[in-house]
Amino acid sequence: MTANRRPVIVGVDGSPAGLGAVRWAADEAVRHGKPLRITHALGVPGPFEQPFEQVVDEHDIALDAATEARGWYPGLHITTSTWHGSPAHVLVEESRHASLVVVGSRRTGGFRSLLVGSVGLQLAARAYCPVLIVHNAERWAAPESPLPRQPIVVGFDGSAHSDFAVGLAFSEAATRGVELVAVRAWREQARRWGRGADLTRLAAAVRDALAADLEPWQAKYPTVPVGLRAVRGTAAPVLLAEGSDALMVVLGPRGRGGLDDVRLGSVTQQVLDHASIPVLIAQHA
Structure with missing residues (x-):
């Protein structure tokens, strides 16, 4: 499968939150010129031993979501699949051949629910694509609920992981026609004696460094309006505050200083745990 035909994959479980995730996934697929695949996981490993008609009922979850998506975007190419296995495992495996995986989170759910936080965290940590x-x-499950058009916030600490996140954020902002706000949190170094740090000067230096790091991306996406925010504080609270009214927050799976064997950084996990808006994790193989 060529990279530009890799589908957007969305996980569903028959809930309104799953349908809301389909709404976002279909929108992503249309804007980026990708097909959409709607996936349902049965939640049980190995051969499925229930009668065939019950398997059909399970696959109806994906088929019903596809019907809704075709109503929203009649020209969108949509396929469906139903798999044995846990939702997290199924979606991680599906991500090997995807351009993006989308899941919904409603903060609650039963034992079989796809949309509990642990599945999202596992997927964010182990997927092979964003x-x-x-x-x-x-x-966003109801057709009359429009998707938001606020600015997109991206956390950028200058690391390779956050650089990939910035590229994704610029692409999202360009296809949506919205502003991109790049955020860098900073803290002054502790001093044992002498005068305190000039905080205004430090903030200006961080902002200048952020602007320089963004120059290549701004050259690639000249039509995207960009805001720069150098904010004193620790990264996770800063990003949550800056993104409180955003369309989405875009982050790398881990930031500067992250270890290769650490799949999800503490900042990213905190934002995922506490954000009320969509979060795009710039994960890749």
Whole structure:
């Protein structure tokens, strides 16, 4: 499968939150010129031993979601699949051949629910492509609920992982026609004696460094309006505050200083745990 035909994959479980995730996934597929694949996981390993008609009922979950998506976007190419196995395992495996995986989160759910936080965290940590986790996704299950058009916030600390996130954020902002706000959190170094740090000067230096790091991306996406935010504080609270009214927050799976064997950094995990808006994790193989 060529890279430009890799589908957007969305996981469903028959809930309103799953349908809201389909809404976002279909929108992503249309804007980026990708097919959409709607996937349902049965939640049980090995051969499925229930009668065949019950398997058909399970696959109806994906088929019903596809019917809704075709109503929203009649020209979109959509396929469906139903798999044995846990939702996290199924979606991680599906991500090997995807351009994006989308799941909804409603913060609650039963034992079989696809949309519990642990599945989103596993997918964000182990997927082979970017992952969009749509918090409180049931908000967009109804066809009359328009998707938001606020600015996109991206956390950028200058690391390779966050550089990939910036590329994704610029692409999202360009296809949506919205502003991109790049955020860098900073803290002054502790001093044992002497005068305190000039905080205004430090903030200006961080902002200048952020602007320089963004120059190649701004040259690639000259039509995207860009805001720069150098904010004093620790990264996770800063990003949550800056993204409180955003369309989405875009992050790398881990930031500067992250270890190769650490799949999900503490900042990214904190934002995922506490954000109320969609979070796009710039995961890749």
